[in-house]
Amino acid sequence: MPLRSDWSAATCPIAHAADVLADPWVLVILRELFSGRSRFDELRQATGAADSVLSRRLRRLIEVGLIERRETGGYLLTDAGARALPILHAYARFTRAADPEGPWGLTILCARCAAPAEASDWCPSCGAPLDAWTTLWARRSMGGLPFALAVPAGEVVRAGAAVRAGAAVPAGAAVPAGEVVRAGAAVPAGAVPAADAPAHDSPRDPA
Numbered sequence: 001m002p003l004r005s006d007w008s009a010a011t012c013p014i015a016h017a018a019d020v021l022a023d024p025w026v027l028v029i030l031r032e033l034f035s036g037r038s039r040f041d042e043l044r045q046a047t048g049a050a051d052s053v054l055s056r057r058l059r060r061l062i063e064v065g066l067i068e069r070r071e072t073g074g075y076l077l078t079d080a081g082a083r084a085l086p087i088l089h090a091y092a093r094f095t096r097a098a099d100p101e102g103p104w105g106l107t108i109l110c111a112r113c114a115a116p117a118e119a120s121d122w123c124p125s126c127g128a129p130l131d132a133w134t135t136l137w138a139r140r141s142m143g144g145l146p147f148a149l150a151v152p153a154g155e156v157v158r159a160g161a162a163v164r165a166g167a168a169v170p171a172g173a174a175v176p177a178g179e180v181v182r183a184g185a186a187v188p189a190g191a192v193p194a195a196d197a198p199a200h201d202s203p204r205d206p207a
């Protein structure tokens, strides 16, 4: 059963993309996949989606080629899915512009120069394009440290150095403030002030 009216045949590229992406659940699922959460139970907890809601969106995202199942379980963004990143950034930018003093918990950073690069597809500081491989996020709900996004195979560019996406942070290693951590890596104990670390996000919690 379609989730809504079918716009898949639209020849307007905006309407065509909206057929898949104009759905809050899809957007927060993509947010969590970029953040390194890949398994069904992780996605369910982070989004607050009911099983049926999450299952239908994941099926749809696979159908349209934005994600794929991993052989080892869980879901991964495809290259096409990674191209949805500027759309998420546009939502964040819209929100911050409408309410600059809001309690927004997601910060977007350029991986090349480490400057905040809110919600655009290029870095206003160093002029480099921003994509899923050259962008860092910091989320209050995930400890506030910048992390490389979980992207299809490739290298994440960080402040002039290339960091292999998925390179593990050694277990128990101290991660100083400002250090980039692998998407989804555990934040060291004590690094997260309890008040800033809700147990999980909800669709209404953009942190």
Ligand SMILES: [Zn+2]
Binding pocket: 110, 111, 112, 113, 114, 115, 123, 124, 125, 126, 127, 128
């Ligand atoms: Zn930059």
